[in-house]
Each structure stands twice: as structure tokens, then as C-alpha cells.
Amino acid sequence: MGHKVMVELVPSILSADFAHLADEVAAAERGGGTIIHVDVMDGHFVPNITLGPPVVKSLRKVTSLPLDCHLMISNPNDYIPDFAEAGANWVSVHYEACPHLHRTLELILHHGMKPGVVLNPATRVDLIEEILPMVHHVLIMSVNPGFGGQEFIPFSLGKIRRLARMRNELGLGFRIEVDGGVAHDTITRVVQAGAELLVAGNAVFGAGQAERDARELLEMARAAEGAKAAL
Numbered sequence: 163m164g165h166k167v168m169v170e171l172v173p174s175i176l177s178a179d180f181a182h183l184a185d186e187v188a189a190a191e192r193g194g195g196t197i198i199h200v201d202v203m204d205g206h207f208v209p210n211i212t213l214g215p216p217v218v219k220s221l222r223k224v225t226s227l228p229l230d231c232h233l234m235i236s237n238p239n240d241y242i243p244d245f246a247e248a249g250a251n252w253v254s255v256h257y258e259a260c261p262h263l264h265r266t267l268e269l270i271l272h273h274g275m276k277p278g279v280v281l282n283p284a285t286r287v288d289l290i291e292e293i294l295p296m297v298h299h300v301l302i303m304s305v306n307p308g309f310g311g312q313e314f315i316p317f318s319l320g321k322i323r324r325l326a327r328m329r330n331e332l333g334l335g336f337r338i339e340v341d342g343g344v345a346h347d348t349i350t351r352v353v354q355a356g357a358e359l360l361v362a363g364n365a366v367f368g369a370g371q372a373e374r375d376a377r378e379l380l381e382m383a384r385a386a387e388g389a390k391a392a393l
């Protein structure tokens with residue numbers, strides 16, 4: 163009833179049919195997706211190649227939802243201006259790919275986009291404490307980045323909980339996003355742990371029923387959130 167909805171479903175187009183991307187995004191949006199997750203891979207930082215600014219530019223023409231660009235690339239600084247130009251709204255970079263993370267986040271801000279930092283499964287959340295005040299979101303990877311449809315790594319739940327605790331202790335307002343293996347069998351637990359931005363690729367697009375599957379996932383997430391609020 164008066165409960166403020168915080169969880170959002172963030173469909174990841176990685177598992178969409180790229181030949182019908184506009185239709186896929188529209189279906190996910192009808193199903194309740196409110197942010198579109200765009201996985202950028204360079205075949206160097208991760209062992210796979212996907213897409214870059216030209217596709218972001220095309221997506222910009224077919225949706226007004228925020229485009230959440232997850233850069234799984236080496237030397238992200240070199241491409242930030244191009245993503246801004248293409249119409250990206252949120253840009254997240256990997257802690258593991260940024261030797262000068264503070265500078266990279268400044269660059270994203272300077273280009274008018276919302277900066278996020280991403281942690282691989284093996285990276286501790288404590289390592290980003292100092293830069294938390296400047297990020298809009300923190301993305302906890304719950305699989306090793308590179309591919310859709312992988313199995314959720316359970317210890318990610320502990321990282322989400324620790325990050326939520328840090329946010330409380332520090333009195334900050336960044337948002338907590340989770341990415342990898344978020345599906346019908348895991349979404350309740352990630353919401354209970356404290357994640358609010360729920361990236362899902364295979365679970366939304368894998369069966370070719372993006373509207374139906376997005377709606378189901380979002381309903382499960384909201385139920386988990388409601389149960390948590392009632393505690």
C-alpha cells in the first residue's frame with residue numbers, strides 16, 4: 163500500500179535477439195523494466211566481444227529509459243567521451259580495470275553521466291570505501307563477467323549485505339546493483355540481501371518472452387521487498 167517501491171528490474175540486452183533489439187527492449191519495458199543494461203565487452207578485459215557506442219546510439223533512438231552501460235573493457239577512459247556522445251546515462255567501470263579509479267569516475271561525471279563502480283566476485287567491497295561518496299551506483303558481479311546465462315555465485319549475497327551495511331554506516335545514498343545469474347530461483351535472495359537494481363539477461367530474454375518474464379521477475383522482487391519491509 164503506502165510502501166515505497168525501491169527495487170527496479172534492469173533487463174540486460176546481452177541475451178536479447180540483436181536482430182530485433184528495438185522490439186526486445188520495448189517488450190522488456192512493457193513487462194516493467196525501468197533501466198536498460200548494456201554490456202560492453204572488449205575481448206581483452208573479458209574473454210568475449212559484444213558492442214560499443216554505435217549500438218548505444220541506436221538504442222537511444224528507440225527508448226527513453228536510462229541506458230546503464232557496464233564497461234567490461236580495458237582503458238575505459240579512452241571511450242567515455244564516445245559513450246556520452248552516444249547517449250549513455252549511467253556508466254560503470256570495473257575496479258579491476260581502473261588503476262586510477264578516482265580519475266575515471268571524475269571523467270564520467272565531467273561528461274554528465276552517472277558514475278558506477280563494478281566489483282568482480284573475487285574483489286572485496288572494502289576496497290572502494292573511499293570513493294563511495296562519489297558513485298551513483300555500485301554493481302556487485304554475481305558471476306565472472308563475460309557471458310550471460312551463468313550460475314549465480316552464492317557468496318555474492320554476503321557482499322551485497324556488507325555493502326548495504328557500509329552505506330548505512332557512512333550515511334550515503336548510492337544504489338546497489340547486482341548482475342549475473344539473477345533469475346526466478348535467486349531474485350528473492352538478492353533482494354533480501356539488499357540489492358535494488360536487479361540486472362537480468364537470460365531470465366528476461368532467454369525464452370523469447372521478454373514481457374512475460376520481466377513481469378514475473380519484477381513481481382517476485384516486489385514480493386521479496388514487501389516481505390523485507392514488513393520485518
Ligand code: DX5
Binds near residue numbers: 308
Ligand atoms: C555478464 C554481464 C551480465 C549478463 C547477465 O558478464 O555483465 O550483464 O547479461 O546475464 P544473466 O542474467 O544471463 O546472468
Ligand code: ZN
Binds near residue numbers: 174232341361
Ligand atoms: Zn552487465
